[in-house]
Amino acid sequence: MSNVEVEPRELRCGASADGQPGPREPQVEVLTARDVPLGGPRAMTVRRTLPQRARTLIGAWCFADHYGPDDVARTGGMDVAPHPHTGLQTVSWLFSGEIEHRDSLGTHALVHPGELNLMTGGYGISHSEVSTARTTILHGVQLWVALPERHRHTARAFHHHVPRPVRLDGGEARVFLGSLAGDTSPVPTFTPLLGAELILDPHATVTLAVDAGFEHGLLVDLGEVRMAGTPVRRGELGYLAPGTGTLTLENTTDAPARTILLGGTPFEEQIVMWWNFIGRGHEEIVQARREWQDASERFGKVEGYAGDRLPAPPLPNATLNPRGNPVRPPSEGTR
Template identity: 45%
Template sequence: MRAWIGKHPDYADLVTPVVEVVDGQAAQVGTLGVRRVLPRRGRRLVGAWCFADHLGPAEVDPDRSPGVGPHPHCGLATVTWLLEGELLHRDSLGTEQPIRPGQLNLMTAGRGVQHAEEGTGYAGPFEGVQLWVAQPDATRSGPAAFEHHAELPRLDLGAGTGTVLLGAFADAVSPARRDTELVGVELRLHGTADLPLRPDFEYALVGLRGAVELDGVHLGPGQLAYLGAGADELRVRVPERGRALLLGGVPFAEEVLMFWNFVGRDRAELAEAARAWNAGDDRFGRLGSPLPRFVAPPAPWPA
């Protein structure tokens, strides 16, 4: 992809086309290899987006499922989007929801929830993205919730399509809950498309499939290009078919600290969440699963 960023006069001092390209860090989630593009050193947030894993691609079967056993969250919302394969989401709210390509699972943790992502017996190619959104003070201590959206708005971009996962893009609005002003769009492109941007948003583009080129900078699958704020248009050219994820949002003004699967505001808050989880506190509800339950690791800071 080749991109051109149109400057909005009211935000011209904020425009920095392709501020940085971040290589995804290899990690292991259950049996599945992932590339973690957010958070990374020097780039912790894009709007309220605070975590992004590119899952796979991999071949899976019932004996080698991409599932992950029970584990907790607080202070964030998880966004699951598959390109190929399927999973079964189960959580302490009583949810049992399969997810397949083109469908969205959104779990809002609030003060606390636990979930597992289990195999379904599916065999074949598997690939997807797992995203987290930091919750603001207004909702992060509230009750947990879950949403499944089997259909999402899809835009004709001329050179392909854009599926709006969260937020509003052009004249399409996702039905999914959002606690801050943000947007997430999966792009499937082949050719040149002009993408409308909000100049008060900062943006990043995550490469999923195919070669991506931004103003002469090459972006591959499992890499993130931070585009900054202040632009009102992004011109994208894709010589061959490619897929990417556009993430954006109003810069998140609140302090954010992350530890393991928790998002909070200070170390004491995060340490208490880990203690409560390891103690089996009711804060995170109850969930039975055939997969092993995770244990919170020791905090990485001095006691």
């Protein structure tokens, strides 16, 4: 999925300016989403929880769009024209509906509920995403992962994986990246990561063994869930800093709750993110934009999409200045 904002913000994510960790975060920080239209007068609206001023990364997870349930007969569904990416991986995960993916590797794949489609952009890739005619209700998440310096120019790649459901005491998990509840995804990552769909039974309490070196984010799709005792409502993202080897989740509703659990070791590199590019400085972003506008071979060509590709938005009239996670007093950002 593309960041379709007309004036995308530049962001720097990772270590503090002096390279030292800041004060310990509150136990659970609750992040609210902002609505972003996905383009056009009948645009489908997505709820974006990453990046934002309160937090720009959870592990290497740097972008989270949550959308639906969306009636495509009313909105037109998803139609994201070919657009570029550098320095990141895209992760597509659906709850309902179907999306057609095409990329400049020559991949033509369908995204189905409960199946992972992961695309590695590396030095440069382009792709399109369109909901199919078989889709009536479109509902899912689109996530990005920042690539570390050592691997950010890696070759383009595409992976598809169907995780098996793992029964929990009080719910079910589908682990699409990393390891949880005795299951491990075979899909390779370039930093330690966790990505899983969790469904909690009505009024169930589930305690999971997690990596104490990870920071974790819980995106609630259905219901209301207490994360380590803190309520996280639908569409919100709860953040938990590293330091604990267990995570307790409680479904406080009479119906099943559905969440996406993200995790990873803190991403300590400093990066700049603007539009669909992740780089290490202003000039690198300028160069990537120029090459996309010039139809450079760097991004290849998406075959089979009926329409024009997305043009890059104009750059701001200033140097792209990075920005990190702000330090907040313990009383702020929590409930």
